[in-house]
Amino acid sequence: MSSNYVRFWGVRGSYPAPFGTHMKVGGNTPCVEVRLGQRLFIFDAGTGIIPLGDELMKQSEIRELHIILSHYHWDHISGLPFFVPAFAPGWKINIFGPGDEPAELEKRLADQMKAPYFPVETETWLADITYDTPHPDPIEVGDVSISSFTLHHPGITYGYRINVNGKTVVYAPDNELSFIHQSIEDRKAEFDEDERQLLDEMKEEDKWRTIEFMRDVDMLIHDAQYTVEDYRKKRGWGHSCYIETVASAVDAGVKQLFFFSHDPSYDDEKIDELHRHAQKIIMEKQAKMICHVAREGMLIDLDE
């Protein structure tokens, strides 16, 4: 196995989907491992971090890791109370997430393990645990730098960009693209003619501003939760329609796109269907981008 890779441990949005019909894609909530030699970065701590923790306990080479949280919605932190390395002595775990100071991060994570919600509290964690904020200064670990950017999702939510061997990987698990476009259309009639011209400019400008974080990225892991029909019903929930994700990624010159944060109600067949449509869109746009469905266990070699 290459020493630099990305591995998906959890790819579902919202809540776990442990159903037989969903197993080709997987049912765990967000967790993505980025391994750079002996350095281990874990993006989000959804239920996918539980099997990753079990796997880590079987080896002895690595005893330090970095958990980088996009935000604190349950599907992104609910695996932490079951992450075995945190309960084991000899481990060093550095946790990063939105917040002004380390104590704020610690409180947010500790709260989900307080009685009566969980039988043991974070005081039972035997690992050496540190907390820090990833914003606005980047996370620096040796020669690795991870920068944050704000996503369009309820509350303070960060996406992350990491440069590896000249390649850029971007993790944007929950992000509602093009939200303002509908807001503009909904109110356009109230504006005068000059203002309407500015609104058209605003739409065009927003299109480019919102995809700036994905420009020319080698590997983009991005929210593609809804179909068009479901997005209509769930606009304002903080997730994207897969068509918007594909179109934005093509416009931004992304090389490989990974659909992420799959809706828990969508089975394997439905996600395959969305994937086929996405590939058709890419072909019609005559783009070279490769679109994947992020699946549990999928491993992407960063040295290739």
Added chain:
Amino acid sequence: MPEKNPKVVVIDDSEASIALYERSVERLQVDLEIFQSPAKSLEYLQSNPADLVFTDLIMRATDGWDVLKKLKGWDHHKDTPIVVVTSKNYAQDQALAIELGAKEFLIKPLRSQEIREIICNYTDAESFPDPVKEN
């Protein structure tokens, strides 16, 4: 008539939004300071007072959340009214912005008239005489 024009600070990295703010104050006696960089706006606000601050939330690097938290931590801005104007139409964001001290949480796009009303509501800005009506 006030001795000095009210100072209105706008923090937004969208050119079109800025054009809407500029258009909205054409007939108001206010001094408008515009920043497309939140970091630069904080440099300015650290040593300058303001009568009203409009800020977007999602911007590059430093964002509108950083602006809100920073301003409310500075004694000379703890009473400065801050109005968040954003595309993030989420209840969680609204609650957080108000908790952090924002006076209002408004969703883009805003009409020039709406911006004018907010300015007049939070400052003692006066309108220039309307030349059409004058003639």
